[in-house]
Amino acid sequence: MASESTAKTDTSVSEHLHELVLNSSDVEDFLNELARVSARNLSEPGDEMLCAITLLRQRKAATVASSSEEATSLGRLEHRFSETPGVTASTSQETVHAPDLAQDDRWPDYAAAVAGHGVRSVAAVPFRLEGETKAALLLYSRRPHRFEGRVLEFAEDFVRQTSLALRLAVRFAHYSETAANLRATLESRTVIDMAVGIIMAQNRCSQQDAFEILRTASSTRNTKLHEVAAAVVNALGQGPARTHYDG
Numbered sequence: 001m002a003s004e005s006t007a008k009t010d011t012s013v014s015e016h017l018h019e020l021v022l023n024s025s026d027v028e029d030f031l032n033e034l035a036r037v038s039a040r041n042l043s044e045p046g047d048e049m050l051c052a053i054t055l056l057r058q059r060k061a062a063t064v065a066s067s068s069e070e071a072t073s074l075g076r077l078e079h080r081f082s083e084t085p086g087v088t089a090s091t092s093q094e095t096v097h098a099p100d101l102a103q104d105d106r107w108p109d110y111a112a113a114v115a116g117h118g119v120r121s122v123a124a125v126p127f128r129l130e131g132e133t134k135a136a137l138l139l140y141s142r143r144p145h146r147f148e149g150r151v152l153e154f155a156e157d158f159v160r161q162t163s164l165a166l167r168l169a170v171r172f173a174h175y176s177e178t179a180a181n182l183r184a185t186l187e188s189r190t191v192i193d194m195a196v197g198i199i200m201a202q203n204r205c206s207q208q209d210a211f212e213i214l215r216t217a218s219s220t221r222n223t224k225l226h227e228v229a230a231a232v233v234n235a236l237g238q239g240p241a242r243t244h245y246d247g
Contacts, residue, residue: 030169031055031065034162038137039067042155050119050140054078054086057170058132074117074140081110089124090134095156096124100144114140123147125155128163133170188226195229198236 035051043049052075055063062079066072078086084107089096098104099121101111114122119140127135137159139147147155192214199210214232218225 027055027169028063028065030166031063034166035065035067035071035137038139038158038162039071041158042139042151047141047143047146049146050074052078052138052140053135054090054138055135055170056090056133070117071140074114074119075138077110077113078138080113081107083107084110085122085124086136086138089126089136093126093128095126095152097147097152098122099148102144118142120144121146123152123155125159127159127166129167129170135166188229191226191233192229195232198232 031053035053038053039049039051042051050071051067052071053065054075055065057063064072064075064078066075078084085096085098088106098106098111101115101120101122104111117140119142121141121144123139125137125139127137129135137155139155141147195214196207196210199205199213200207203210203213205213214228215225217223218228221228
């Protein structure tokens with residue numbers, strides 16, 4: 001039976017994760033470290049637990065983080081099948097436990113694939129996140145009935161205490177991606193405006209006529225408008241177009 005030290009869901013872990021949110025370059029880095037922290041805090045000496053985390057965000061590819069390469073392979077199985085413990089847990093927002101996959105008929109295809117890695121028991125614990133974002137901590141063991149009693153309670157308590165850090169990491173990632181998209185839009189718009197100005201000067205035409213010339217060239221060449229605009233600016237011989245948004 002696991003002892004109290006098995007899951008160190010204390011202030012030091014929370015502080016470490018909150019610090020990690022601020023220092024991680026992206027949400028995937030944070031998730032990988034969270035998976036490693038989970039494995040360290042939930043495993044017992046001589047009985048390593050494999051941990052993976054799956055994250056689904058709206059209009060984003062699924063992210064799989066893990067505590068090891070083997071755990072990565074197991075986590076990726078979550079996206080090869082339509083019915084899995086992780087999908088069930090994320091959808092129901094309830095812990096899903098398979099004490100012995102050899103005697104569990106809920107996910108036959110998934111169970112066969114996981115058993116091929118020597119795994120006998122699986123537990124999936126959902127994180128409490130915001131909106132359409134879904135995530136689950138996946139725990140794997142080669143021992144049947146590994147996640148029972150206090151062990152499963154420890155895992156659920158660990159997820160409860162780390163959900164806030166994951167919510168913050170996802171929120172920061174959203175803000176960062178939004179800012180990057182806005183920057184790209186502004187840079188593209190600036191280059192287009194520069195190209196329109198050049199065409200107006202060269203052809204002595206109106207702004208609307210210059211833009212139509214640019215758009216016609218884009219359609220004829222089957223090339224994005226901002227790429228055609230960049231080519232117009234670059235043709236002046238001053239090198240690649242730079243905007244005041246460039247770092």
